[in-house]
Amino acid sequence: MDQILFVDACMRGREVSRTWQLSQSFLSACQARWPRAEIRRRDLTGGDLPPLTAALAEERDRRAQSQPRDPMLDPAWEMRGAGLVVIAAPYWDLSFPSALKVYLEWASVLGITFRYTDEGAQEGLCRAEHLVYITTAGGPLEGQNFGFDYVQGLGHMLGIPRAHCLAAQGLDIQGNDPDVLLNRAREDALLLAGRL
Ligand SMILES: Cc1cc2nc3c(=O)[nH]c(=O)nc-3n(C[C@H](O)[C@H](O)[C@H](O)COP(=O)(O)O)c2cc1C
Numbered sequence: 001m002d003q004i005l006f007v008d009a010c011m012r013g014r015e016v017s018r019t020w021q022l023s024q025s026f027l028s029a030c031q032a033r034w035p036r037a038e039i040r041r042r043d044l045t046g047g048d049l050p051p052l053t054a055a056l057a058e059e060r061d062r063r064a065q066s067q068p069r070d071p072m073l074d075p076a077w078e079m080r081g082a083g084l085v086v087i088a089a090p091y092w093d094l095s096f097p098s099a100l101k102v103y104l105e106w107a108s109v110l111g112i113t114f115r116y117t118d119e120g121a122q123e124g125l126c127r128a129e130h131l132v133y134i135t136t137a138g139g140p141l142e143g144q145n146f147g148f149d150y151v152q153g154l155g156h157m158l159g160i161p162r163a164h165c166l167a168a169q170g171l172d173i174q175g176n177d178p179d180v181l182l183n184r185a186r187e188d189a190l191l192l193a194g195r196l
Helices: 018-033 054-066 071-081 098-107 146-158 178-195
Strands: 003-008 038-043 084-088 114-116 122-124 130-136 162-168
Touching: 003 018, 003 071, 018 038, 018 084, 018 130, 018 162, 018 178, 038 071, 054 071, 071 098, 098 146, 122 146, 130 146, 130 178, 146 162, 162 178
Parallel strands: 003 038, 003 084, 084 130, 130 162
Antiparallel strands: 114 122
């Protein structure tokens, strides 16, 4: 493992976000497993990427042809080049914060992260074998983990065959102890890092 892309959509910030805390447990375990791996963080918490309007999408596709190393295409290149993709996003309104959707649109670029074969089949161009989606939820996730379902599907499209969800759920339910639930998820994080 040489490069881990850490996509940080923990919008409440590292001081308070439980998703951030869980992501750090997982990344520490990855660092122990692959000491030479570089972790590159894509910070989405400032909402710096603009929503992809038609004009921006056209401009982006034009640059993908004529100036493929233009910074506008950085999200796509970093997604393509990562050996492991780790996405951390809290469970918001049954999926994830919109900043992550915006980023994933910028990362999905024809000719960089996916292409069409001569036979018209869609083919992913990313090299990661695994994508790890980390989330924490106030309530239950079962049967409605739509953020993970979507990211898994997009990962397939981009050529990342396996997706794993690392989650702590029920953190805001009265009577639950969020620390206990988070600690359990931290144990899952260690096991997952060992299995990849
Ligand atoms: C804008 C917003 C939307 C949320 N939507 C949901 C939801 O649909 N279902 C749910 O169970 N919890 C929801 N929650 C609660 C969060 O999933 C939960 O508190 C989570 O642990 C927050 O993660 P964080 O500590 O990393 O910010 C929402 C919280 C916020 C702030």
